[in-house]
Amino acid sequence: MDEREGNGEDVVYDRALLLHGAKRNEVLTLEEIRRYGSDSFGDAEYVRIYGMPPAQWYGRGIRLLGRTAVECTRDALADLIGSDIASLAAKMPSTSSFTVIDPFAGSCNTLYWVLRHLVKAEGIAFELDPLVYALSNRNIAFLDQKIELVQGDYQTLLENRNIPADRGVVVFVAPPWGTALDERVGLDLRRTTPPIGEVVSRIGRTFSGQPLLFATQVYEKVNPASLADVRALVDWSELRIYRLNDEGRNHGILLATRGGTP
Secondary structure (H helix, E strand, O other): OOHHHOOHHHOOOOHHHHHHOOOOOOEOOHHHHHHHHHHHHOOOOOOOEOOEOHHHHHHOOOOOEHHHHHHOOOHHHHHHHHHHHHHHHOOOOOOOOEEEEEOOOOOOHHHHHHHHHOOOEEEEEEEOOHHHHHHHHHHHOOOOOOEEEEEOOHHHHHHOOOOOOOOEEEEEEOOOOHHHEEOOOEEOOOOOOOOHHHHHHHHHHHOOOOOEEEEEEEEOOEOHHHHHHHHOOOOEEEEEEEOOOOOOOOEEEEEEEEOOOO
16 A cells, blocks of 8 residues: 555655645645654744744644645745845836735745835735635735735736836746656746746736836756746846755745846
C-alpha cells in the first residue's frame, strides 16, 4: 500500500497529498498544518502566514485548505517579495499611489505583505474557486490590512474596474503551478494555469496607458525558454532568488515593468 493511502502516523504530509491527493479540498487541522511543515520541510512552524505562526493564526479562526497550505506564500518569502516590490515601485516614474492586483488570490498572504511595505496603496484580489474564496474572505477579515477580495475570473472583472490613470498598477502574478513545477528540472512558466505570459499580456493590454510593475513568483530553477518568453513581453526585468532553506527548494521573483524602466 502507498503510504499516502494509510491512516494516522504512516501518512506523509507532502505536496502530493495536499495538492493532488485526499487532502486537496479538506480544511486542515492545526496538527495537519504542523505535520505538513515537519514532513516536508523539517519545520512544524513552516506555514507562517499573516505574520503569525500556525498556532496563533489557527487560534484566531483562520483556516486553510490542503492545496492552499501548499500554494500559499509563507511569511518569510512574502515579506521579501513585498519589500522588493515597494523598493522598485518607489522608482517608477510620476507615480505616488498604487493599486496592487492579485489575480489569483489564494490565501492573500503575499498581497497582505505587499500592502504592509507599500504605502499609499490599495489592494484588490480575485479568486475563481468558491471554496478558496469562502475561506480566504473569512480569513482576511481578521487582518490589519484592508483587502478587497472578489470572487470570479480576473480577466472579466478587471475590464470593469476603473483605476485612475494617475495610479501605478502593481500586479502579483502567481497562478497555480500544478504540474508546471518539476523540482528536478524547474518551473515552466508556460504550463502554469493559466500561463504566465498570458496573464502579463492580458493585464498589459487592460492597463496599457499606466505604469505597470509585474512581480511573478518563480522557483529557483526556471525553464529558460519560458523565462525568455515572458521577458520579451516587458520593457525591463530582473530575476531574484531568495535563499531561505538548505533543501534546494528556494523560490524567487521575476520583477518586470511596462511603460517605463526603473
